Amino acid sequence: MSVGAPRALxxxxxxxxxxxxxxxxxxxxxxxxTIGGDKQEVALTNGTPVETSSPASTSSLFNRLQLDDDLxxxxxxxxxxxxxxxxxxxxxxxxxKHVSTMETYITYRVSTKTxxxxxxxxxxxxxxxxxxxxxxxxxxxxxxxxxxxxxxPEKFVMKGVVDRFSEEFVETRMKALDKFLKRVADHPVxxxxxxxxxxxxxxxxxxxxxxxxxxxxxxxxKHVAGGYKLRAxxxxxxxxxxxxxxxxxxxxxxxxxxxxxxxxxxxxLTELRxxxxxxxxxxxxxxxxxxxxxxxxxxxxxxxxxxEDLGDNMSLDFLPVLREYVLYLESIKNVLRKRDQxxxxxxxxxxxxxxxxxxxxxxxxxxxxxCQDKVECFNADLKADWERWQSNKRHDFKQLLTSMADRxxxxxxxxxxxxxxxxxxxxxxxxxDKTSETN
Amino acid sequence: MMADSGSNEEVAVIGNTDITxxxxxSNIINTMVERETALLRKMEINVAEAxxxxxxxxxxxxxxxxxxxxxxxxxxxxxxxGAPAAPDTLxxxxxxxxxxxxxxxxxxxxxxxxxxPEKRAEFQWHKLAADNLDPDFVERRRVGLENFxxxxxSHPVLSNDKLYFLFLTEEKGWREAVLxxxxxxxxxxxxxxxxxxxxxxxxxxRFTAMKQYSDELNTVISQLLRVRARVADRLYxxxxxxxxxxxxxxxxxxxxxxxxxxxxxxxxxxxxxAAQIDDILEEEEHYADQxxxxxxxxxxxxxxxxxxxxxxxxxxxxxxxxVSKKQQREELATGTVxxxxxxxxxxxxxxxESQEQRESRLAALEQSIQExxxxxxxxxxxxxxxxxxxxxxxxxxxxxxxxxxREALISYAIMQISTCKKGIQVWSNAKDCFNKx
Numbered sequence: 043m044s045v046g047a048p049r050a051l052x053x054x055x056x057x058x059x060x061x062x063x064x065x066x067x068x069x070x071x072x073x074x075x076t077i078g079g080d081k082q083e084v085a086l087t088n089g090t091p092v093e094t095s096s097p098a099s100t101s102s103l104f105n106r107l108q109l110d111d112d113l114x115x116x117x118x119x120x121x122x123x124x125x126x127x128x129x130x131x132x133x134x135x136x137x138x139k140h141v142s143t144m145e146t147y148i149t150y151r152v153s154t155k156t157x158x159x160x161x162x163x164x165x166x167x168x169x170x171x172x173x174x175x176x177x178x179x180x181x182x183x184x185x186x187x188x189x190x191x192x193x194x195p196e197k198f199v200m201k202g203v204v205d206r207f208s209e210e211f212v213e214t215r216m217k218a219l220d221k222f223l224k225r226v227a228d229h230p231v232x233x234x235x236x237x238x239x240x241x242x243x244x245x246x247x248x249x250x251x252x253x254x255x256x257x258x259x260x261x262x263x264k265h266v267a268g269g270y271k272l273r274a275x276x277x278x279x280x281x282x283x284x285x286x287x288x289x290x291x292x293x294x295x296x297x298x299x300x301x302x303x304x305x306x307x308x309x310x311l312t313e314l315r316x317x318x319x320x321x322x323x324x325x326x327x328x329x330x331x332x333x334x335x336x337x338x339x340x341x342x343x344x345x346x347x348x349x350e351d352l353g354d355n356m357s358l359d360f361l362p363v364l365r366e367y368v369l370y371l372e373s374i375k376n377v378l379r380k381r382d383q384x385x386x387x388x389x390x391x392x393x394x395x396x397x398x399x400x401x402x403x404x405x406x407x408x409x410x411x412x413c414q415d416k417v418e419c420f421n422a423d424l425k426a427d428w429e430r431w432q433s434n435k436r437h438d439f440k441q442l443l444t445s446m447a448d449r450x451x452x453x454x455x456x457x458x459x460x461x462x463x464x465x466x467x468x469x470x471x472x473x474x475d476k477t478s479e480t481n
Numbered sequence: 482m483m484a485d486s487g488s489n490e491e492v493a494v495i496g497n498t499d500i501t502x503x504x505x506x507s508n509i510i511n512t513m514v515e516r517e518t519a520l521l522r523k524m525e526i527n528v529a530e531a532x533x534x535x536x537x538x539x540x541x542x543x544x545x546x547x548x549x550x551x552x553x554x555x556x557x558x559x560x561x562x563g564a565p566a567a568p569d570t571l572x573x574x575x576x577x578x579x580x581x582x583x584x585x586x587x588x589x590x591x592x593x594x595x596x597x598p599e600k601r602a603e604f605q606w607h608k609l610a611a612d613n614l615d616p617d618f619v620e621r622r623r624v625g626l627e628n629f630x631x632x633x634x635s636h637p638v639l640s641n642d643k644l645y646f647l648f649l650t651e652e653k654g655w656r657e658a659v660l661x662x663x664x665x666x667x668x669x670x671x672x673x674x675x676x677x678x679x680x681x682x683x684x685x686x687r688f689t690a691m692k693q694y695s696d697e698l699n700t701v702i703s704q705l706l707r708v709r710a711r712v713a714d715r716l717y718x719x720x721x722x723x724x725x726x727x728x729x730x731x732x733x734x735x736x737x738x739x740x741x742x743x744x745x746x747x748x749x750x751x752x753x754x755a756a757q758i759d760d761i762l763e764e765e766e767h768y769a770d771q772x773x774x775x776x777x778x779x780x781x782x783x784x785x786x787x788x789x790x791x792x793x794x795x796x797x798x799x800x801x802x803x804v805s806k807k808q809q810r811e812e813l814a815t816g817t818v819x820x821x822x823x824x825x826x827x828x829x830x831x832x833x834e835s836q837e838q839r840e841s842r843l844a845a846l847e848q849s850i851q852e853x854x855x856x857x858x859x860x861x862x863x864x865x866x867x868x869x870x871x872x873x874x875x876x877x878x879x880x881x882x883x884x885x886x887r888e889a890l891i892s893y894a895i896m897q898i899s900t901c902k903k904g905i906q907v908w909s910n911a912k913d914c915f916n917k918x
Contacts, residue, residue, distance in 0.1 A: 285736055289736060292729055295725075299725045302722050307719055310719055313715050314712055317708045320705045320708055324701045327694055327697040327701070330887070337890075436739060440743075451904075451909060455901070457897070457901050458898055458901035458902065461895075464894050
């Protein structure tokens with residue numbers, strides 16, 4: 043279906059115009075389409091008229107600057123798209139093992155429900171393996187270098203140490219893959235990426251051919267000429283870098299603490315089990331004390347079970363999320379570096395051009411303007427993504443820590459209930475005995 | 482037997498469950514079921530304080546030791562009226578308690594004598610000091626000594642002992658009074674009964690069973706205390722590591738905007754959580770002390786059983802000797818030798834004796850037999866009395882043990898509930914902070 047879409051801006055990468063929507067459009071509503079081709083009416087939702095002339099012209103540059111301002115305004119509510127206007131739902135579930143002569147691997151069911159026009163059908167169901175997700179991520183990174191791509195769970199696992207086919211490992215990985223896909227689907231730009239569409243819809247994802255059409259790798263940012271030195275990084279990007287470094291440190295510390303707690307709890311559990319066993323063995327030599335001793339042994343056992351569940355949950359749900367975020371931070375730092383490179387290239391070219399201009403009055407070359415555009419757009423995309431990332435991060439950690447608290451509360455509650463019912467049991471017996479004594 | 486048999490009051494268990502349930506609410510859990518003996522009706526007994534002293538010991542060396550203040554005051558008969566009378570007080574050190582107990586052990590061999598708190602700290606989880614001069618150890622020992630005095634004071638037989646009364650009321654001169662009783666002579670026979678290896682032909686099944694039970698109880702409580710100490714160590718580690726969350730959340734909150742406050746406050750709660758373990762384990766020491774008391778009690782039970790064995794053995798020996806003497810008499814009278822005796826042999830080898838010699842021998846034997854019969858009667862009586870009194874005390878002990886340990890287990894359960902509640906409270910608070918992030 044053709045939409046009278048505005049001209050693609052260079053910042054969105056080299057893609058056929060029809061397949062690209064302006065980043066901002068997704069922030070509010072799907073583009074309002076006027077079929078009729080009156081250019082005057084084809085506008086961005088924020089009302090800015092779109093230049094149909096060459097994107098790299100100085101006038102369009104002016105527009106870009108305006109857009110940047112509007113970008114700031116939209117950034118204040120990054121959640122707007124994900125709450126009311128979701129039209130793409132994805133889920134990863136149903137892991138299955140496949141055994142072939144060559145290899146054994148797991149596939150997951152990827153289900154999609156959507157009302158988007160880019161999709162031919164409203165629902166899709168395909169099977170994908172980790173490799174496919176990896177492919178998707180690489181493609182997204184290549185084609186959307188100015189955006190923050192969510193992380194995948196770790197690719198490599200030590201074959202001897204971790205059982206790749208154990209229920210826990212598969213479930214942990216599946217949850218991470220589901221999260222990855224959801225994050226991509228919620229992203230106003232990434233979710234429209236054709237690679238994603240292919241990933242969600244194509245039955246047999248053949249990576250080597252067919253999709254080459256779509257993978258016109260944006261050479262603009264990917265192959266940045268090296269050797270340019272950055273003069274002055276804007277303060278906000280410095281702040282981002284510092285934040286990421288500190289945050290990375292703190293996450294590392296939290297991971298270490300969580301692991302230490304797991305270890306201590308596990309050792310405690312071992313001793314506690316033996317402790318309960320001693321009460322059980324004591325029962326044999328007693329008569330009157332039989333019931334209280336059995337009761338205590340039972341309560342200790344219940345507490346052991348509760349503690350074991352707590353440990354398992356923390357391993358499966360808490361630690362992997364922390365690790366994911368560490369990977370996320372790494373990939374964001376990479377994007378920051380690329381941005382720096384892009385700015386450095388622009389500054390370098392600009393300097394060279396200025397010198398040449400002084401010498402022989404050559405007009406500003408196109409490349410310089412292109413570079414400037416790239417930098418501006420990169421900065422804009424990055425800032426928008428950063429805000430949305432911050433907001434998502436806040437939500438994720440709120441949830442992570444709240445569930446950690448919940449699990450601990452749960453564990454104590456189970457234990458408390460057991461001890462309380464023991465008291466009730468023993469006190470009932472006591473009143474029983476008293477009444478029989480007085481009789 | 483030194484007791485006045487005058488006031489041998491029977492146990493009147495008056496609303497004991499009420500006493501123990503209010504006591505469990507306070508932190509110091511004394512599960513002593515105080516039975517109304519004549520002594521306790523007369524006076525209240527307290528070990529109120531502990532103090533460090535230095536002085537010269539028996540080898541004239543300077544040493545530091547702790548003394549404990551024993552307070553006694555007449556039991557309140559008039560309710561409500563004015564301030565209670567000032568107590569009589571005296572100071573005693575641990576070694577004097579030991580002396581008292583040894584005296585009681587020797588004087589009442591058929592009674593299970595209550596144990597003293599341990600001399601040196603054992604079964605400690607490593608954070609607790611094992612130093613005898615450590616204030617926590619001294620405090621727990623003070624409680625243990627008070628417990629000991631109350632146990633004796635509420636015992637139907639022991640509470641009437643004069644020297645025990647003097648222990649509570651006469652600071653000077655008590656030591657001399659004890660030594661004057663000459664009880665130390667009996668100490669040897671006591672030791673003999675505990676260490677000797679002798680076989681009883683007809684063991685009393687009840688006592689055998691009791692000794693076996695006591696050994697089993699000893700084993701299981703030792704095990705329990707050992708494992709409990711390890712459990713405490715581990716739990717300490719779990720709680721304390723959570724304190725690290727406090728610091729890292731605080732550091733993290735510094736780089737966050739909206740999340741900062743929530744994280745910071747949650748961090749404080751993690752610190753609170755880490756601190757909880759100190760009180761939790763402190764309280765649990767009381768439970769451990771209750772178990773320890775019964776661990777040491779098993780030694781007292783064992784020694785009563787052993788004493789009985791010795792008496793039984795001596796009885797059997799006396800009976801056997803008498804039988805053998807009677808047989809000898811028979812042989813002398815009839816001239817047949819059934820039992821080998823050296824005298825008979827020598828007379829065979831070196832010629833028979835004269836009629837006179839035989840008659841004098843017979844007379845001596847008759848005398849010996851009479852004495853033997855007296856001895857046998859005494860031993861029999863001794864044994865019967867011992868069995869009766871010992872078994873009575875064993876029954877009393879069994880009831881006491883069942884009640885005390887039951888209460889201890891219930892209060893342990895209550896402690897666990899309290900621990901859970903505290904944990905839930907702190908994590909709920911943390912959760913609220915996380916929600917505000």
